[in-house]
Amino acid sequence: MNSEQSIEQSTEQGREQSPKPTKPLTRFITDDDNCWQLSQYQNLGGYDGLKHALTLSHTAVLDEIKASNLRGRGGAGFPTGLKWSFVPQGDDAPRPKYMIVNADEMEPGAFKDRLLLEKTPHQIIEGLLIGGYTLDADIGYIFIRGDYYTAIQHIEIALKECYDNNLLGKDILGSGFNFEIHIHTSAGRYICGEETALINSLEGKRATPRAKPPFPQVAGLWGKPTIVNNVETFCNLPHIINFGADWFKSLGRFKDSGTKIFGVSGRVKNPGLWELPMGTPIGEIIENYAGGMSDGYKLKGYLPGGGSTDFLLEKHFDTPMDYDEIGKQRSRMGTGTIIVLDDKYCPVAMVLNLVKFFAQESCGWCTPCRDGLPWAAVLLEKIEQGKGELTDIEQLEDLCKFAAPGNTFCALAPGAVEPLQSALNYFRDDFEQHIEQKSCPYCAQDHSEAAHD
Amino acid sequence: MTLHNEIPTNQTVELSDVEKAQIDKLLLETPYTSGASIDALKIIQSHRGWVSDTSLLALSLYLNLPLGDLDSVATFYNLIFRQPVGKVVLHPCDGISCDLMGGQKIRLCINKQLKITNGQTTEDNQFTLIPLPCLGACDKAPVMIANQILFELIQEESLPLILNNLTEATSK
Ligand SMILES: Cc1cc2nc3c(=O)[nH]c(=O)nc-3n(C[C@H](O)[C@H](O)[C@H](O)COP(=O)(O)O)c2cc1C
Ligand code: SF4
Ligand code: FES
Numbered sequence: 001m002n003s004e005q006s007i008e009q010s011t012e013q014g015r016e017q018s019p020k021p022t023k024p025l026t027r028f029i030t031d032d033d034n035c036w037q038l039s040q041y042q043n044l045g046g047y048d049g050l051k052h053a054l055t056l057s058h059t060a061v062l063d064e065i066k067a068s069n070l071r072g073r074g075g076a077g078f079p080t081g082l083k084w085s086f087v088p089q090g091d092d093a094p095r096p097k098y099m100i101v102n103a104d105e106m107e108p109g110a111f112k113d114r115l116l117l118e119k120t121p122h123q124i125i126e127g128l129l130i131g132g133y134t135l136d137a138d139i140g141y142i143f144i145r146g147d148y149y150t151a152i153q154h155i156e157i158a159l160k161e162c163y164d165n166n167l168l169g170k171d172i173l174g175s176g177f178n179f180e181i182h183i184h185t186s187a188g189r190y191i192c193g194e195e196t197a198l199i200n201s202l203e204g205k206r207a208t209p210r211a212k213p214p215f216p217q218v219a220g221l222w223g224k225p226t227i228v229n230n231v232e233t234f235c236n237l238p239h240i241i242n243f244g245a246d247w248f249k250s251l252g253r254f255k256d257s258g259t260k261i262f263g264v265s266g267r268v269k270n271p272g273l274w275e276l277p278m279g280t281p282i283g284e285i286i287e288n289y290a291g292g293m294s295d296g297y298k299l300k301g302y303l304p305g306g307g308s309t310d311f312l313l314e315k316h317f318d319t320p321m322d323y324d325e326i327g328k329q330r331s332r333m334g335t336g337t338i339i340v341l342d343d344k345y346c347p348v349a350m351v352l353n354l355v356k357f358f359a360q361e362s363c364g365w366c367t368p369c370r371d372g373l374p375w376a377a378v379l380l381e382k383i384e385q386g387k388g389e390l391t392d393i394e395q396l397e398d399l400c401k402f403a404a405p406g407n408t409f410c411a412l413a414p415g416a417v418e419p420l421q422s423a424l425n426y427f428r429d430d431f432e433q434h435i436e437q438k439s440c441p442y443c444a445q446d447h448s449e450a451a452h453d
Numbered sequence: 454m455t456l457h458n459e460i461p462t463n464q465t466v467e468l469s470d471v472e473k474a475q476i477d478k479l480l481l482e483t484p485y486t487s488g489a490s491i492d493a494l495k496i497i498q499s500h501r502g503w504v505s506d507t508s509l510l511a512l513s514l515y516l517n518l519p520l521g522d523l524d525s526v527a528t529f530y531n532l533i534f535r536q537p538v539g540k541v542v543l544h545p546c547d548g549i550s551c552d553l554m555g556g557q558k559i560r561l562c563i564n565k566q567l568k569i570t571n572g573q574t575t576e577d578n579q580f581t582l583i584p585l586p587c588l589g590a591c592d593k594a595p596v597m598i599a600n601q602i603l604f605e606l607i608q609e610e611s612l613p614l615i616l617n618n619l620t621e622a623t624s625k
Contacts (some may be wrong), residue, residue: 147598
């Protein structure tokens, strides 16, 4: 089969005929177990975005991405086009330039990238190729969590399919554009997901974040210009190029553009992942898609965007899942994966679990993180075991303040204390009750969660 | 932490030809040798089960990288083992979504059934228990990874069967 030709044809047809999708990110996921493979991806219009991009100038592609208002899906929501515009361009720009897919996904409660990695490896590669073309980059990396075995296998095969079909390597599809992609499987540490720590890890070092400036866009991997974006961010690119920035903006229900993979875990009837418009109200996701609480359980609160976001309550159900709107409620969109806390699980135990995790994963560079988080874990453990004092609550509040943004080199510590500080606010009675009755009020209720070690 | 000091570091072992060939391949893809160090450690571990002091020294000599640099990397990452592990490493998830769904109970059950606590290996050298945080399958909680397989929606009652199957898979 002459693959180049068939791509050409399907592209022409695809651009003419295919109606503009409302769920672009999952449109390649079908019931077929092999839907992740190249032939199926192409049959559904895969690599049309790249084909189109290759006919445009670098600046035209960048302008389209800027116009789409795409914001990074890795947690911080930074505008992707703006981030890219800091990369040096032109003939005297340093080389090679690197473009990296952040597929480390180790945030507690986050499981959206795994779906995209396993089911749509080519969508990620296509996004990475478009990014590489836009910034005139040379080398791409997919930095993937080491225990995502199926995803790693699919990405490896997908890369080979691309090399075999002139979608990677020299003179891609006859366009003169050269690009290669390597895969790096992480040896495991949450901090590897922080973009400058990730770069250190790729250089074979301990994954400690770097002081900024210089920013990676200027001096990143091996001192060269480097862009790091989340898996889901890359997945949006083929569709923006294919169907246009205006279409992308029209997808959102509120201010933010596009769709997002939202998820819910915890004691709900139907935990899972759904691609929904940006701006979908939180309550709709929990009630309609996750089916509401499981029988016998009531909602106590939830972390709207994974384990490093502030708790919100049922009264915030009308808030649209939009970066700024959730910000107004003093929480964050984060990864868009909601963790639901039910009325039978102790909120102190939940925060303890999270703080212990962050304490363990601290890289050890900054004092509020290296020393503050383990101390917060000790205090929480004390309270959970019924040995706490009221002054412990004050100390916990102090530790949260010490770890506030600006006091540390990276966002791990500020994120770590978000569930804690909001739990102290919303569930203060629970903390005080532990201290007053000198035991966990929840342990007696539901013995299945009795032993929080 | 005396386990990995059994053999003094001044005693050398050679990397095998297969290990060397795999590491040489890595070197082609990185502009600086150090870029290969994490993957090289993983290669050694895949052949030897863990990274001993002696294999670390062998790697240091082979790559011409400082031993201290390699050890600082080897001890930083969760999935590089600096102590011997059993035939199967069990990674039950101790992330919050799993715990909300009874993950704690499952881990206690494993402790009881295998008579080991976190970080320990069973006497018959079959299982090592290393819980890991969120394994990215929170909608199927509680979960566990072992032998590169993800076990979802684990119930106490299904644990004996899972452990049995894992034992059988390694005895073949
Ligand atoms: C401790 C920590 C862990 C992170 N983990 C991830 C991760 O696993 N995946 C990810 O995409 N971003 C992660 N981030 C955010 C990255 O630093 C970076 O902002 C992101 O990859 C940028 O991509 P985006 O602009 O497409 O969102 C993490 C940040 C911190 C501070
Ligand atoms: S905040 Fe924590 S993880 Fe981030 S650099 Fe400081 S010590 Fe390291
Ligand atoms: S918390 Fe266990 S898989 Fe996410």
